[in-house]
Structures are given as C-alpha cells and as structure tokens.
C-alpha cells in the first residue's frame with residue numbers, strides 16, 4: 001500500500017508539472033484528492049491493515065496529500081500572478097501619446113451681452129426678475145395702459161394663441177407681475193431679460209423672436225434725473241466711458257413722460273459716419289416715468305410713490321457693441337461666427 005501511495009505521489013506530481021491551465025488544474029485536484037479521487041480510493045483499503053501498520057500508512061497518506069496540495073496551490077498562485085500580469089500588460093496606457101482634443105463650447109454672444117447687462121445692473125442694486133413667454137392680454141397690454149382697440153397695439157403685431165392669450169410682444173408685462181408680487185412694498189428695483197415675439201418678417205434688423213431687457217424702479221421720490229443718471233451709468237459701462245446719451249421725447253402708453261434714448265455713435269464717437277447715418281447718434285432704448293395708471297394697476301398709490309422704466313433690445317445692443325451688421329447671424333448658428341466670441 002505504501003508503494004501504491006508513493007506511485008500515486010510520483011504520478012500526480014509528474015502530471016501537475018505539465019499543467020498550464022487553471023481548468024485542468026482543478027480537474028487534477030478532483031482526480032487525485034477528490035472524495036472519489038485516487039488517494040481516497042487507496043486509503044479506503046486501510047481497514048484491512050494491522051494496528052501497527054495503520055498509523056504508518058496514515059502518515060504516508062497525509063504526506064502524499066500535503067505534497068499534492070502544495071503543488072496545486074503553488075500552481076494556483078502562479079496562474080493568478082500570470083493573469084494579473086497579462087491584464088496589466090493589456091491595459092498599459094501610453095501617456096506619451098498625443099491626446100484627442102474635445103471641442104469646448106462658448107457662451108452665445110447674445111447671452112454674453114445679457115450677462116454683462118445683468119452684472120451692470122446687479123452692481124447698481126437691482127435683482128433679476130422673470131416672467132412667462134406665453135402671456136395674457138391683460139399683462140401684455142391692458143395693465144400696461146393699452147386697453148382693447150388702443151392704436152398702439154398695432155405697433156406690436158402679435159402672435160395670438162386665443163383671444164386672451166398670446167406670445168408676449170415685450171418684457172414690460174413683467175413690470176406688472178413684479179409689482180403685484182411685491183404687494184405694494186418698496187423699493188422695486190428689477191431688470192428682466194427674456195424672449196419676446198412679434199409678427200415681423202425676418203431681415204437684417206427684424207426677427208419674429210428676439211430678446212429684450214426691461215428695467216423697473218419704484219420708490220418714494222423717484223425722478224427723471226434718476227432715470228437719466230442710471231442710463232448714463234449703464235451705457236458708459238457697456239459701450240465705454242466716453243459714451244454720452246441724449247433723451248428725445250417719445251410716446252409709450254405705460255410711461256409719462258416717455259423718451260427714446262440715443263448714445264453717441266460707438267463707431268465714430270459722434271462725428272458722423274455711415275453707421276449713425278451721419279447723425280452721430282444711435283437709438284438704443286425706450287424709457288420713461290411709470291404712468292400713474294400703471295402704478296395703480298400694479299397696486300401702488302401714484303400719490304405716494306413714483307418710478308421709472310426702460311426697455312431695450314438685446315440684439316440691437318449686441319450689434320452695436322460688436323459691430324455686427326445682421327441680426328440673423330445670432331440665430332443661424334454658424335460656428336465661424338459664434339467661435340469668434342469664445343475668446344472675447
């Protein structure tokens with residue numbers, strides 16, 4: 001029996017030496033050491049041994065088992081090591097290879113101008129308000145002192161959804177929404193950027209959808225000089241310190257008095273050039289003192305408080321600021337145009 005055990009050891013170690021595959025290794029472990037394996041098979045015969053022989057053979061059996069187990073676990077470790085090495089080799093990264101460039105986006109020039117204007121007004125203590133683009137006739141017109149059949153409604157040919165609901169034609173409805181939300185409290189000091197819609201045919205200076213920024217200030221003793229000083233401060237920050245303004249009398253139903261504001265030409269500084277049609281001035285926004293009726297509709301007493309408001313077209317400001325000649329460049333998303341603003 002001892003010889004059979006020794007022979008088994010020989011045979012097993014010989015066979016294990018050749019193994020190069022973890023699956024085969026496992027098969028051999030079962031073949032030699034398994035419950036129905038060769039070693040168990042031999043040791044089953046121990047019952048017929050004498051009392052003296054039994055412990056000796058038992059010990060040999062244990063030695064053979066230990067020897068086979070040792071080789072198996074040695075092989076197992078080897079396989080694990082090899083597999084790790086193979087994986088590491090396969091996953092090697094060559095850090096010296098040149099990288100692939102990811103195209104980085106940039107802020108759209110219109111959004112850039114909006115952000116810049118917001119920053120200027122935030123610097124003067126304003127907060128930024130918002131309102132819906134789908135608006136009711138009441139907020140877009142009625143409450144702004146444009147009752148039904150008012151001729152000024154024609155100035156803003158509208159996209160109606162129903163008789164009472166339309167795409168807002170201006171950001172001015174946010175004036176009323178803000179006043180109502182403030183519930184009579186002062187001061188009110190907001191700007192509101194947003195998209196507006198009009199039934200215009202698109203051309204170099206018109207678009208059926210464009211952006212405005214509305215401003216509204218309400219408090220005790222707000223005067224026209226506050227409006228003028230605010231606008232001067234604003235244009236000098238956005239167009240440069242040399243910029244001057246002039247106010248021309250105008251009409252808006254929601255302000256009284258109303259004015260249109262011109263800046264000294266950003267191109268020629270006021271001497272006269274093609275851009276300003278030799279006038280030296282460029283129109284940039286509408287403004288005025290909030291009409292008493294509008295204050296009332298917003299829940300304020302015009303005998304207690306006063307206010308000013310203004311509204312400007314973002315595209316117009318951007319055209320002037322960057323010397324762009326066609327508003328459609330902003331919407332057609334030609335990267336050759338857009339990418340120029342990434343570095344500005």
Ligand code: DAH
Nearest residue numbers: 170255286287288309310311
């Ligand atoms: N809402 C006017 C427009 O779209 C612009 C405007 C003019 C807004 C005067 C104002 C204002 O707040 O006071 O043409």
